[in-house]
Amino acid sequence: MKNEKRHMGLKAANRLSNTAIYILLVIISVIWLLPFVFILFQSFRVESTWQVGYIIPQQWGLQNYINLWNSDFKRWYLNTFIIALVSAVLVTVIQLCMSYTLSRFRFKMRGPLMRFMLILGMFPGMLTMIILYRVLADIGLTQANAVPGLILVGVASSGMGYYVSKGFFDTIPKSLDEAARVDGATRFQVLYKIILPLAKPIVIYTILTAFMGPWGDFVFARYVAMGTSAGYNVAVGMYSWLTADQINNWYTTFCAGGVIVALPVTILFLCLQKYYVEGVTGGAVKG
């Protein structure tokens, strides 16, 4: 009898704590989603282009999206898309080469190389902005030609970000390689025929992050474009709409642009979410 009562008490306590958690989760979801809902609503607001103290527009319309179409936004979007696409391919190739080699091969310079890159990574990347800009300017890849310049710099230095995928390759048993080697496969065949098919999740993860990166690339892109609108990416271009003297004319257009930028990336991300989660979890565990 007594025992049963205690049991009931536990159950009630459990139900109570679950209810509390549900309430918490609902609050969290609302807080996390609200700003995005705000952006969506304000992108349809027609009655004014500046910031207002309410959320639901009084007049709905597509005026902001039409403004977007008539501005340089198309060019910025195309620029970013090209950078993202090309980087997704090249960065993936470079990072996989790097991480696969460092995970699988034992050669004399391996240890020193990894230590060297660890130390190199402690320098702030922003430090090198000035010289990279001057070098790009010398070969004519700044301002209106910023796109190839950004791709070049982004791809060339991407080898440093090998940690996550190396962690993944470390988990594929080495006995697989050795068995294939015994059967007479060359190292290249081992990579191509055995490892790559197994590495699908990390390949997709790398492609996804490499594709998403350029959409938020801001500082260096702004520096390289140097005020030439034709060389902007979306982040740099849309930032210029929110400066103190522009914001009152462009605020709602910014919101519309935000929706257009976020939609495809978010959909892509949600489709490939599984791989992303695998990647970040693995990366964190292996440091």
Add this chain to the structure above:
Amino acid sequence: MKRYSDMEYLRLSKWQKFVYKLVSFLVGIPLGIGHFFQKIGIAIKDGFLKIVAEFKDIGVTFIHGDWKTKVSYVVMGFGNIARGQVLRGLLFLLFEAVFIFYMITTGGYWLSKLDNLGDQGPVEVYDPVFDSYKTEYHDNSFKILLYGVLTVFFIVAFIYTWRVNVKQNKISEEIIRSGKKLRSGKDDLKSLVDDQFHKTLLALPLVGILVFTVLPIVFMVLVAFTNYDGSHNGYSNALFTWVGFKNFGTMFSWEVNTAAGLQSYSATFGEILVWTLMWAFFATFTNYFLGMGVAMAINKKGIRLKRMWRTILVMTVAIPQFISLLYVSKMFAQNGLINQMLMGMNLIKNPLPFWTDAIWARVTVIIINIWIGIPYLMLITTGILMNIPADLYESAKIDGASGWKQFTKITLPYMLFITGPYLLTSFTGNMNNFNVIYLLTGGGPTNAAASGAAGSVGYTDLLITWLFKITTGGDSQYYLASVVGIMVFVVVALISLVVYNVLPSIKNEEDFQ
């Protein structure tokens, strides 16, 4: 400091244990640093001995080598060609030819100018035909420094290749003497996709890193020792030159301008550094614990729609940060949505100073960073939390451990152990978290007392945003930006060093009981 044995330690009270751990941690820091320098000393000694051995080997190889080897000391690859390894030999020879050609045509020039980065800057010359002045340009300090460094790299590569060339001759002689056959060019090519495959794979990434990361970093570190800035850009207005440690002196000067109410440079630097560390600490640990909390809430048995809660949060990771950050930044602005709504509801009379008051701004960026960071941490911790063996909790429950006790005794130690390295990288990453600070506040509100320093310092400026502001500011004092960058490196390296060297020893003492 008294060291306790295990038995003695266990007998201490909780408070004594804490003090003991704290003291041993603090004592451990200088010890760890001491060990580090000791290691450097040993490394230098080893390196020196190695170089001596290399020279000895070069000499011995020359004396004992046959004439093919001896000719190879001057004509690289000759030995290879003479012994039938034509492909290798030609590559050596080609490299030597390119190197000599480069050094004669341009490399020598850059190298000779490297000592003072150019002698003659732009000069105004009178042109009698048009009766006007025009500017004649001469040396280019920027190019001299850049190509000078590149030439030094090239020379080092040449010396290394020459050494490999000598070594190969020695090995070839030994192989021939033992009656075996040398590898042919075809074998060499084949080995590039087989046992030498790593060289093929690494070639491209490493060239990229060398040219676009290593070279720029070396260049920028050197800039800290010059007077390169907007008015000495090295070509079109004036040359720049070496100034030694002067810029470090500027950064760490204690000179105070009391009349103008300005603080010293080092005080400004110290203020920014302290805020950078504070920010990194709060940004890392608030996200870590709150993210873990959310993950545990969703993971809890009996909570439904787990996938949906996760997806809602994950969606916010997908949206490019600059959109959410810029939008939220404007939301909290003086005339932004939040203030207007609160005033519309008559809750406040004047707008809240989210971005205009130092303390408000600092707290607000930390809170907004939680909003940015929790989904990401939730993702990371979810997977790890599910990996904790369930029987640990079962047995804890049987022993009557409360939920809180289970968290502090099982979950937390496990998480800290697994994610230790992640916490370190996340801490240093947050120190350099440019986007969050710059897109939210732009570093502001302005710190009036620091206006004597370059780059219009604000109260939420991190070292990294300060670096950016100096670079892009009116005077473009690149040399100061470079000093700041070097200091960021020093701080990050020190923290990493201390964490790596000191923490594990303390952790082992605890041993997850």
